[in-house]
Amino acid sequence: MAIETMTPRRDTLLDVEPVPGLSAVLTDAAEVLGRRIPSSGPRSLAGVAQLLNQIWDAVVAIVTEPATATDLARATALLARIRAVEAELAAARAPDGAADLRRTGEAIALLRGAQSTDELLTRAAESVGAMGFDRALVSTTDGPTWNMHTMFIADDQRWAEEIVAAGREAPPTLDGQLVESDIVARARPGLVFDVQHNPRVVRPIVTMTRCSSYAVAPLIVNGAVAGLVHGDFYFQRREVDPTARAMLAVFAEGLGQAMAGTLLLDGLTAMRAGFDRILSPGPVPSTATPALSTREIEVVDLLAGGRANRQIARELAISEATVKTHITHILRKLGAANRAEAVAYWLRRPTPR
Template sequence: MPRPQSSRVVDVLLAARRLVDDSRLPHPEHVVDLGSARAVLRAVWAEALASLTGGGTPSQELVSLLAETKALDEQLLLDQLAHQDRALQRVRSALGRLGEARTSTALLDTAASTACSMGFDRSIVSRVAGSLWIPERVHVERDPAWAEEILALGRTHPQNLDGRIVETEMVRRRTSLLVDEVQERPGVNKPIADASMSRSYCAAPIVVHGVVAGFVHVDCYYQQRNVDVLDRHLVTLYAQGLGQALSRTMVLDEMDQIRADVDRLARRVTDAREGDLGDGWWGHGENGRVTEGDPAAHAVATPQRSVVDGFLRSAPVDPSLTRREVEVLRLMATGDTNARIATRLVISEGTVKSHVKHILRKLGAANRAEAVSHWLRAEHDRAGRGASGPAGHR
C-alpha cells in the first residue's frame, strides 16, 4: 500500500478517535494494506455516523470526518481495483513463463521463483507421494541460503497427510487454503513454520491427470503483510496453470525417452551391420535369459512401460463414472491395491471398496481385471472408430 495513502488513513483514524468512543475503533497499527485500510475506514464511518445520528448536537467536525472518510475509501477502492488488475497481469506473465519449459525438471526448477514473480516474497513447490507432503523447491527473495534451510527441513521432516494437518484438505477437496496466525495455529507444518517464521500463507493444489500431485505455498514475509483473498485466488490460478504445464512436460519427457531409446536401438542396428553385435544384442544373457542391467533389456522395457503409463493417463473418462470413480479405476489399472489407492487419494479403504463395487456394476465387470480390461478395450474401440471415420474412407 502506498505510504501517502496509508498516512491519510491513519490521520482519519486518529481524528475519529478524538471525536468518538475510541474503544470501538481499531488501532493505527492495523493499517497494513489496502484491505485492512478499507476495513478501518468502514469502522470509522460506522462510529462517526452513529455518533452524528445519536440525538446530540450535530458536529461540523464529524460531518467533515464522514466526507473525508467517504472520499478516501472511494480512492482506495480505485487503488484496489488497479492493484487487482496488475496482479492478474503478473499471473498471465508467470503462466507464460511456465509454458516455455520443455522438460518437467526445467519446469520445477523455475516454478518456485516464477510464483514469487506474482508479488510474493517466498514460495514452496512440493510433491505429494502417497500420503506424504515433500517439498521439492523453495525460493526466498534475497536469501537463497534461507531457502536451502527451509527445503532441508521440509525434506527431513515430510508431513503425513492424515487429516491432522491443514494441507490434507487440499487433497480431499482440491481447494486452496488461506492460513493465518501460523505460529499459533495447530495443524501446520511445524518444522517449516518455525524455520520460515511465517505469519500467514496461501496454498493451492497442483492437479495432474485428475490427481493432486503437489502443492504451491506462498507468503509475503518481507512485505510484512498478511496474505488475503486476492492472493489466494492468484496462487490458485498459478497452481492450475502449473498442473497443466506439468501434464504437457510429462508427455514431452516420455517422447524424449522414447526417442532416446529408439536412437539407442538404431545405434545397435548400425553396430550389427558393421559386425559388432556386442554382448546380449538380442537381450539374452546366459541360458537365453534377459539379464538385469543389459542395455537391450532397458531399451525394450522402458518404452513399453512409458507408453502404457501414458495410455492409462490419457484414456478418456467413461461417462457413466464419477470423477472419483475414474481416479480409482486409473489407479486400479496401474496395479494399486485398495489400501494403496486409499493412501494416494486420502480416503478410507472402505470408501475405495465402495467405489470399486460401483465401478464393477457400471461397467458390467465381474472383477477388477475385467473392469480395467473393459475400460481399455473401450478406449481401443473409440480410437479405431476415429481412424475409420469419414476421413479414413476411400
C-alpha cells in the same frame, strides 16, 4: 482456514493469430496427423483449449503406437509447442480488472520454454515471486507423501535451500492432520492464519520460516492433485488475503497444464533413449521375450498407455503398493533401468504375448 471455489471466468472470442504460435501449431499438427485442421475464424478461449486438447490426444496416440510410421522427433517437438500455446491461453484466461491478477498471467507466461518437469517446477517458484509474493514453495505429492521441490525467497536463496533441505530430510505426511491434507482432498485453494500457533501445520518448517500466514493452492495435473504451491508476504509484514488465494489458484492451474506436458515429454525423451539403445549397433539382444505374469502384462500395457501408478491401481482394483511391486518385477524381468525403458522394450518385443 478458509477454502473457497474460484469465480467462473468470462470467456471471450478471439482470432487465431492473437494467440502466439497457435497458427503454426495447427499447421504442423495437420501435417503430423495427416488431416486438415481448421485454422481460421474466431474461437473462444475455451474452444481453443478444447481443440488443443484434441490435437494433443491425437499426437500422443500416434507417438505411442509402435505400428505407426511417425517422425518421433517432430511429434515430440509439436507436443512441446502445444503446451507453450496452452501457457499463453492460461495467461489470457486469468481474471482481468485487477493489477494483481494481470501479474498472475505474466507469471504464467514465465513458465514457457521449460524443457523438463524439474526445470518447470524450479522456474515456477520464482514465477510466484514475480506475482508479488515474498516467498514461494513448490512441491509435489506422491500418495500421502509431500515432497518439497523448490523454494523462492527474495534476496535470500540460501535460506530457501535450507528450508527445502529440512523438508526433504523428513517429508511431511498428508494423513489428515495437516491443513495441506484438506487442500489435496478437496482440490481447492486455501488461506492459513496464526501459523505459529496452528496445530495443523508442519512445525519444524513453520518455525524455520517464521511466517504468520500463507496461501496454498493445489497443483492439478490430468484431473488429480500432483502437488502444492505456497506463497506469503513475509517481508512485507502483511497477511495473505482472498486476492492472494485467487492469484495462487490461477497460477497453479497454468502450472498444472504445463506440467502435464513436461511429464509426458519426460517420458517420451526416456522412451526415445530406450529406442536408441535398443536400435544402436552392438551385441544382438536375445529374441526371447521374458515371461511376465498375466497381471504384469496388464500393468506394463497400462504403463505403455501413459497411466500413472494411481490410475493403474484404480483400473486393476489393486493398491498402489501392489502396482509398485509389479513394476519392480517387470523392470527386473525386462532388464530395464526405468519405466520408460521397460515400455520401449515391451512395445518392440519380437514375439507376441
